[in-house]
Amino acid sequence: MALINSVWKKWYHLLAVLLSLLLVQLPNFHDPARFLAEYVGLAALWLAIVSAELDRKPFSLHGAYSALVLSTLVVGSFVSKLILRRFGIFSSPFFAPILLLGLLTDRKLTINVAVFSSALLIASMEPSSFGFSLILISNLVAAVASSGLKKRLQVVKPAFFTSLCNVSFLLLGFFSKEKVVLDRNLLLSLLMPFLFSVVDLGLLPFVEYASLIYSDIDLVELGNMNHPLIKLLSLRAPGTYYHSTIVANLAEAAAEKIGANPILARTAAYFHDVGKVKRPYFYTENIQDKNPHDELNPKLSHLIVLDHVKYGQELARRHRLPLLVQDVIPQHHGTRVQKYFYHKAKEMGENLSEDEFRYTGPKPQFKEAGIIMLADSVEAAFRSVRNPTASRIKSLVEEIVSGIYNERELDESGLTLKDLEAVADEFARVLLSMFKSRIEYPKEEIKRVIVLAENPNHKPNKTESPDRENSKNS
Ligand SMILES: [Fe+2]
Ligand SMILES: [Fe+2]
Numbered sequence: 001m002a003l004i005n006s007v008w009k010k011w012y013h014l015l016a017v018l019l020s021l022l023l024v025q026l027p028n029f030h031d032p033a034r035f036l037a038e039y040v041g042l043a044a045l046w047l048a049i050v051s052a053e054l055d056r057k058p059f060s061l062h063g064a065y066s067a068l069v070l071s072t073l074v075v076g077s078f079v080s081k082l083i084l085r086r087f088g089i090f091s092s093p094f095f096a097p098i099l100l101l102g103l104l105t106d107r108k109l110t111i112n113v114a115v116f117s118s119a120l121l122i123a124s125m126e127p128s129s130f131g132f133s134l135i136l137i138s139n140l141v142a143a144v145a146s147s148g149l150k151k152r153l154q155v156v157k158p159a160f161f162t163s164l165c166n167v168s169f170l171l172l173g174f175f176s177k178e179k180v181v182l183d184r185n186l187l188l189s190l191l192m193p194f195l196f197s198v199v200d201l202g203l204l205p206f207v208e209y210a211s212l213i214y215s216d217i218d219l220v221e222l223g224n225m226n227h228p229l230i231k232l233l234s235l236r237a238p239g240t241y242y243h244s245t246i247v248a249n250l251a252e253a254a255a256e257k258i259g260a261n262p263i264l265a266r267t268a269a270y271f272h273d274v275g276k277v278k279r280p281y282f283y284t285e286n287i288q289d290k291n292p293h294d295e296l297n298p299k300l301s302h303l304i305v306l307d308h309v310k311y312g313q314e315l316a317r318r319h320r321l322p323l324l325v326q327d328v329i330p331q332h333h334g335t336r337v338q339k340y341f342y343h344k345a346k347e348m349g350e351n352l353s354e355d356e357f358r359y360t361g362p363k364p365q366f367k368e369a370g371i372i373m374l375a376d377s378v379e380a381a382f383r384s385v386r387n388p389t390a391s392r393i394k395s396l397v398e399e400i401v402s403g404i405y406n407e408r409e410l411d412e413s414g415l416t417l418k419d420l421e422a423v424a425d426e427f428a429r430v431l432l433s434m435f436k437s438r439i440e441y442p443k444e445e446i447k448r449v450i451v452l453a454e455n456p457n458h459k460p461n462k463t464e465s466p467d468r469e470n471s472k473n474s
Contacts, residue, residue: 118139301344324369
């Protein structure tokens with residue numbers, strides 16, 4: 001029953017598979033019995049290898065991933081078959097949709113789509129082991145070579161390997177008993193992968209804008225600090241901007257260490273507190289003189305601080321930030337309690353429960369979001385450490401990571417204890433290297449040529465750093 005239910009929920013997947021099969025067989029359908037058998041086989045293959053992958057995080061978090069894979073498959077297989085029928089198999093860009101998905105999703109999903117897409121195209125052709133091997137192997141090569149690319153120019157890599165594969169098949173077909181002619185096929189099989197990798201690169205920004213699913217190539221560009229939201233953050237909330245860059249460094253290093261996506265971690269970290277551009281002076285890292293929370297009811301303080309998540313999400317939506325970057329904004333606080341305000345309320349004799357001082361969540365849903373939650377708290381706590389030593393940094397990181405783990409905030413993130421150990425180790429290493437770099441210059445007697453006016457308003461910040469106690473204000 002559960003199986004029927006889960007298949008029923010994917011009715012639109014099965015409809016898209018049917019549409020793809022109809023489109024690749026146009027205008028000549030096979031006989032109905034063969035068509036039905038092919039459809040049942042393809043639907044089963046889809047549910048077993050592609051749909052199962054789409055049920056995995058982060059793809060299961062947004063319907064946009066299924067929509068992207070299905071639409072790429074429908075359009076891609078239709079265009080490929082159209083060109084294949086007219087100009088032959090060596091002219092067909094059947095690998096182009098796979099290359100595009102390789103840039104936008106991960107290797108495992110792309111490989112599974114490559115297998116399915118090959119089976120779909122084969123279902124529209126006369127049975128031939130040569131054609132099947134060519135399509136399957138070229139698709140697999142495109143899938144493996146196109147994932148994990150970080151620069152536009154690197155698309156040369158999948159283009160080159162797909163081209164090599166096509167030419168090898170062409171020569172194999174020519175020297176074996178297959179009826180393959182060299183002439184223009186040699187040029188086509190050489191050039192088509194390069195031509196269609198350029199087409200894919202041209203399509204990429206449009207697909208990203210429509211789906212809000214970003215390739216690593218454009219995530220890198222988004223995180224280059226020229227984004228208007230980052231500029232606004234640096235102008236309105238310089239303390240938060242500085243905090244975000246340190247969180248980005250920590251998160252990137254930790255993600256790299258455990259095999260998560262360091263580019264996503266870095267870019268999402270830049271935007272995680274972007275909501276603080278509204279009322280920046282209510283957050284520890286931007287407070288210069290008086291702490292405005294001193295005069296506020298703790299419940300009101302909680303609501304104000306809570307608002308940076310809501311406003312951040314609104315800004316992220318308005319600026320069409322990638323879906324996973326948007327997800328990190330509420331998830332970096334998860335459902336944690338703002339203990340500073342909770343304890344303050346208790347000290348004031350108010351009878352409020354911990355739950356009234358909770359962030360609204362959800363808890364981190366993928367590894368990079370979990371890492372950013374940890375890096376956020378570690379950075380905030382590190383700020384209040386005077387004279388950090390290696391052992392102090394280590395124990396601070398251990399304390400923060402263990403605390404968040406014990407609060408069960410990381411339960412849905414996919415981070416294992418082994419990951420957490422590696423993440424904590426990396427945090428300690430990065431913080432220590434930052435501390436070591438603060439070498440004091442030897443004192444020299446310098447005759448001063450400028451004297452700054454006394455600023456009566458500028459007093460040292462006596463506010464105890466709230467972040468030391470579970471991110472009081474952030
Ligand atoms: Fe925050
Ligand atoms: Fe933060």
